[in-house]
Amino acid sequence: MSTEMSPAKIYQRYRKLSLGTKILVFMVIGVIAGVVFGEKATVVQPLGDLFIRLLTMAAFPLIFFNLLAGMTSLTDVRRLGRISLKIFIYFFLTTAAAMILGIASMSLLKPGVGMKLTGQVEKNIGEIPKFTDIFLNLVPENIFQSFSSGLIIQVVVFAVLLGVAAILLPKSYREPLQKIFDVLARLFRQLVIVLMYFGPIGIGALMASTIGQYGTAVFGPLAVFIGGVYGAILLMIVIYMALLPLLARKSPFAFLKETAPLYATTTATCSSLASLTVGLEVAEERVKLPRSIYSFTLPLGAQLNKDGTAAMLAAVLVFTAQAAGIEFSLASLITVVLFGILLTTGVGGIPGGGIVMALMFVKAFQLPPEIAVIVGGIYRLIDMGITTSNIMGDMVGTVIVCHSEEA
Secondary structure, eight states: OOOOOOHHHHHHHHHHSOHHHHHHHHHHHHHHHHHHHGGGGGGGHHHHHHHHHHHHHHHHHHHHHHHHHHHHTOOOHHHHHHHHHHHHHHHHHHHHHHHHHHHHHHHHHOTTTTOOOOSOOOOOOOOOOOHHHHHHTTSOSOHHHHHHHTOHHHHHHHHHHHHHHHHTSOHHHHHHHHHHHHHHHHHHHHHHHHHGGGHHHHHHHHHHHHHHHHTTOOOHHHHHHHHHHHHHHHHHHHHHHHHHHHHSOOOHHHHHHHHHHHHHHHHHHOOHHHHHHHHHHHHHHTSOOOHHHHHHHHHHHHHHOOHHHHHHHHHHHHHHHHHTTOOOOHHHHHHHHHHHHHHHHHOOSOTTTHHHHHHHHHHHTTOOSHHHHHHHHTHHHHHHHHHHHHHHHHHHHHHHHHHHHHO
16 A cells, blocks of 8 residues: 555645744745755745735734734833833843944954955945934824835834823723724734735745855855854844843743744844734734733834844944954944944834945944945845844843733
């Protein structure tokens, strides 16, 4: 009797798998396809781009109504202020830690030592943002333009202000609003669940395209740089896992198990906004966090807390300095950390994402942009880890704040 399974039986077994397992299966298939077919595998890139676009489509209304639903369930503005203070302290400290780890990894590995710059790279980097401009740009002039332009921080600020106004309304007015916002938040969470049925195919396509495009063609100083960035990111993850039992009495293994589907999305999409869409769903359904907190801290973290990006910025700067034969003093390194924190928290929604930040960063310290441009060619490879660290850091901070509020 034949032991081979028919395609129909294989499909039936596949249908019974959990979404996380389906995503893992397609990720493995995507990696294999990328290795086997090489650059030809990039033909499936549009499927991955479609998945990112679908999640981004749902992100803004989901963030907006989740935040309003969570805030209108609060009855005390002082509690909102307390939550804000806690999460801002966490954001500042973890971003500073990531910058320091990025500097340390490059100082240890020295990928730029002996590397010669041509000095011929010309790039329109743009102006370094002023401190006052950063804070003025947090507030939208036209909220509809903020939605259409993808300015997430302005949407969050508007939702927070609207939520505060709703909290201050009399109970008879606030409660109907809370019910409306709750229904709309549930509607868009359901939309994400529907979109995630396409997740395995979209994520598999993105993995196939990435592996096919880059393969193993990264050697020399650039490979050392990539290893250094991932080393810094892994150390940040170790810090996150240490903070969970210390400050939240949460098992790191339980946390990773609950949030596992989120990291498949961050790795494949390299999009904080698309990943935030899934992160809100994971916080609600799997980690069981209170909406009044996660609906505020996660969207805020997507803009203000970019630990992976911070590690990358510091690494690019030190890599460039080494190639240019420049050594930073301790005072200069402190300036690097402080300016890096400001840049990662204040610049959002700009074309090119992190690599544009890197170009602005090296220009701020009068260094040639050549290394940052070269890194831009392989940015997708490190962006997988950067996005994962960014989103994981937000989730860990949210868990810590939730525990502190329950204590």
